[in-house]
Amino acid sequence: MNDSVTMAVCCTGVQVRIGRKAVLHDITFGIEPGQIAGLLGPNGAGKSTLLSLISGIAPVETGKIEIFGQEAGEKTLTQTAYLPDRGKLPSWLRVGEWLAFAQKLYPDWDVDRARYLREALNVQLDAKISSLSRGEEARLQLMTCLSRSVPLVLLDEPFVGVDLTSRERIAETVVREMADGSRTFLIATHDIREMDQMFDRIVLIDKGSIVSVDDTDALRSRGMSVETRYREVFT
Ligand SMILES: Nc1ncnc2c1ncn2[C@@H]1O[C@H](COP(=O)(O)OP(=O)(O)OP(=O)(O)O)[C@@H](O)[C@H]1O
Numbered sequence: 001m002n003d004s005v006t007m008a009v010c011c012t013g014v015q016v017r018i019g020r021k022a023v024l025h026d027i028t029f030g031i032e033p034g035q036i037a038g039l040l041g042p043n044g045a046g047k048s049t050l051l052s053l054i055s056g057i058a059p060v061e062t063g064k065i066e067i068f069g070q071e072a073g074e075k076t077l078t079q080t081a082y083l084p085d086r087g088k089l090p091s092w093l094r095v096g097e098w099l100a101f102a103q104k105l106y107p108d109w110d111v112d113r114a115r116y117l118r119e120a121l122n123v124q125l126d127a128k129i130s131s132l133s134r135g136e137e138a139r140l141q142l143m144t145c146l147s148r149s150v151p152l153v154l155l156d157e158p159f160v161g162v163d164l165t166s167r168e169r170i171a172e173t174v175v176r177e178m179a180d181g182s183r184t185f186l187i188a189t190h191d192i193r194e195m196d197q198m199f200d201r202i203v204l205i206d207k208g209s210i211v212s213v214d215d216t217d218a219l220r221s222r223g224m225s226v227e228t229r230y231r232e233v234f235t
Pocket residue numbers: 018019021023041042043044045046047048049050085
């Protein structure tokens with residue numbers, strides 16, 4: 001970890017219990033500004049729980065999470081765009097109506113970027129949200145999230161239900177979106193192959209504990225891909 005820069009995300013000793021179950025244990029890691037980080041691990045590892053805390057919508061009870069040096073919570077909501085794993089869009093609206101609403105809802109909405117993403121992700125404006133397939137709704141949700149010009153983007157399983165070629169196209173689109181290095185991304189995903197080349201850092205988590213944090217340059221210099229590292233740690 002580079003101590004001379006203010007980290008985009010800095011988690012220190014974060015613990016979470018849900019009921020009697022310990023879900024996160026002593027989570028400590030950092031993501032530097034401009035990095036694209038993958039949060040990877042098996043089902044039930046604690047990825048969604050951790051992302052919701054980093055997003056500021058759920059309170060941190062034990063430990064500390066800082067977003068660009070500020071404690072995660074209400075004040076950092078304007079700095080993060082969060083795509084939750086089970087988010088739902090208002091089904092009674094048409095896509096165009098939803099996007100017009102989102103533009104008013106989010107002061108940081110970037111009209112040009114939204115137009116570019118709508119075309120790149122092939123989002124149809126006149127469809128009713130209730131009539132969208134799971135993959136079409138996932139693309140609309142991703143588009144909504146990426147159209148905001150916040151410095152930190154948190155994506156929880158952005159590709160669920162999305163077919164292979166769309167996934168690859170979205171990965172390319174997301175890369176292009178990310179390429180200027182001005183924004184930091186933390187992405188929880190099981191689609192490691194499509195994202196392999198994008199990650200600068202991977203945070204591997206299992207049973208609520210961080211198992212490893214690796215910079216992908218260092219992995220690649222050892223001849224390892226993200227996938228081979230994942231298999232090494234988890235099998
Ligand atoms: N509301 C809840 N009540 C009880 N247990 C919960 C609750 N939410 C999460 N958990 C438990 O916390 C653990 C972590 O769940 P979480 O959804 O964060 O994992 P995940 O890594 O995102 O999993 P997946 O890859 O399957 O989406 C799981 O064991 C889950 O059963």
